[in-house]
Amino acid sequence: MLGKRRRLAVLAEGSFTPLDGKTAVGVLRYRSDEVAAVIDSTRAGRSCEACVGIGGAIPVVADLASAAALGADGLLIGIAPQGGELPATWRAIVRDALGRGWDVLSGLHVFLADDPELAALARERGGTLLDVRRTPARRPIATARAAQVDALVVLTVGSDCNVGKMTAALELRQELTTRGVRAAFVATGQTGIMVADHGVAVDAVPADFVAGFAEEMVLEAARDAEVIVVEGQGALRHPGYSGVTLALMHGAAPAAMVLCHQCGRESIRRTGSRGARGQDAATSRGPGGIGEVVIPTLGQLVREYEETAAWVSPARVVAVALNTRDLDERGARAALVEAAGETGLVASDPVRFGAGPLAEAVLAARAARRGHATAS
């Protein structure tokens, strides 16, 4: 991962759940052969499979020493707390890892390599601090050039943060590749970058340049790919992150979008990618807190994303990706039927039932677009 093969200890202390351990779960889903253990003292002794439904027998351990005993030789910060700071209690763990000469991979907004103490320790022991969210020094301004590439650009969009936009994009890309299509994945968040080994964490970019970096990455991918699948971020109705979402839409300028939603999610989670449910509730009830931002129907979301994209370049939602994690199989199939009925689009849970239907919808959109281009 990120230039070197390691046996990673994934730090997810107190947060190794499907809901809160987004980075840890993403890495386990796509790079599990590089994970030696997950550190979460509140769940030590269980398997990854038991905690998050993925990662098989990879053990959850209480501390770094236990991970080292299992052969770990690198530390990955497997959580993205609200605001991106390194929780004070984790600092000792990072120091411990650096003291062992390990590399430390971090997706935090605060850059570990800029911390004089940690940087000195890394230098002294020969480890490297890899801050995945550090962005290039360039300052690109988007000018809708991505709308003009020959490749079909597909963006995953969503009803909220953390509903499965990265996973849908990765599964779709894999399915397209399996079908012989030259498909690229454009990573825009810290987990996607760790999985793909490249990309820009657009939420850490100065706001003026988010669309510009998205445009740059699409233009770069368009050199080789027939279909470019861009990892979406946030949601248009998210009070904190809607700007990142729109910048990504207008910068990547997709012709097709896949709408992602987690079944059972009825309102925007107030604390973004952090926060257990209890904390969300506290936020919305606390002083200055307000009522929920309700997630509208899928049909309404389709209209909103299409209208908003069209301000810069026309785009159609071509499929729905549902995250049915909280449903049994019968409930999941019913949810797919309901989503398809409501939107008139193909729907699948790409993890549970495969990304075939999504890939077919994307390829149909590509064929229609090429037919149109040939005719005109």
Place this chain on the structure above:
Amino acid sequence: MLGKRRRLAVLAEGSFTPLDGKTAVGVLRYRSDEVAAVIDSTRAGRSCEACVGIGGAIPVVADLASAAALGADGLLIGIAPQGGELPATWRAIVRDALGRGWDVLSGLHVFLADDPELAALARERGGTLLDVRRTPARRPIATARAAQVDALVVLTVGSDCNVGKMTAALELRQELTTRGVRAAFVATGQTGIMVADHGVAVDAVPADFVAGFAEEMVLEAARDAEVIVVEGQGALRHPGYSGVTLALMHGAAPAAMVLCHQCGRESIRRTGSRGARGQDAATSRGPGGIGEVVIPTLGQLVREYEETAAWVSPARVVAVALNTRDLDERGARAALVEAAGETGLVASDPVRFGAGPLAEAVLAARAARRGHATAS
């Protein structure tokens, strides 16, 4: 300005026009008593009034030495080039200013104080490098709390960049103050910050925190103000900056918006706040360039801004602020009548005809809101 009264030389080399000298013009409009001269060798010998229609007899000079001879004791970088870099040819001018012991005020994305050579020179000669776009180290995430303040929050929004959102906000705030209303101005861009002596340049903030900073500033202003006028940024249809616009809308969570438009502007200027018209044309014709992003009707813009704001909190556009700079008085009055007819809203050019109508519309919205609050 920014903590100290100075006699400023405003650097606007090659760009001292109403269209390209946005920061210079803004500073001249609101802090002209602190400007000794404007530096633009291509226009030396003229007055500010002759170049940009404001600033009276303040002279335009060819170089820093001429400004110094007129009593200047500080340098303000009066341009915001695309991308924010310091043009190479200006570096010598900044060095010259620092060599004289002057302070240098900059709104560039690149921070002068981080430049080792310039920082050393400032230290040595006793000057200060003030980077207006440098943002606080905090990482606030917005949670729609600004929607709950007692004060009426008003956001200026626009059909494009550089149409008059800051000016409309400042004129509106001044008019409200004149009428005895406790009104605050929230600055969100480098010129607004220079004029107001406080604020956060949200376009330089990591994208995740733009809405959070807007929310913070509104909550802070709400301690004292009855009406909070927030300086808008960008435009929802701008391919490069739409994300900043939406983040500001959802973070500031206004109840009222003032729609700003420059008469005669029919499409989005491709290069944002830089670029003369010639450069725009080159961009849209060049390799990879695309056709124009057309600005829709004012009525359509009203609908888009209201629908988009309502995703987080309901807001109404209550007035239209037209920039009629390119029209004669008769044409300007006709444009106001047309805008009012098209939107059903009050319209004024706050610079040419005063912000009275805008203030009345805002106060009517405040009265209606308070009546509603009392009734409920």
